[in-house]
Amino acid sequence: MKVRVDPDLCAGFGICVGLCPEAFELHDDGYATVLVGEVPAEFEDMVHRAVDRCPARAIFLVDDSSVD
Ligand code: SF4
Structure with a gap:
């Protein structure tokens, strides 16, 4: 499983970073x-939780089979 954050949607709340700092960090420009x-x-559980809790719905799971 891969995960990505859309920087255009991310509002920098940092909830994902708080839930799973191993997978996300806040960029200096204010997005994760x-x-x-x-x-x-x-x-994986924490990443799923971050997807559910992100207020901006900016976190997306990427199905490995559909990755380039
Ligand atoms: S929880 Fe969502 S809006 Fe907040 S930093 Fe993470 S990706 Fe961005």
């Missing part, structure tokens, strides 16, 4: 970036 390529299995 993804730190990992493939999300480690132990962080």
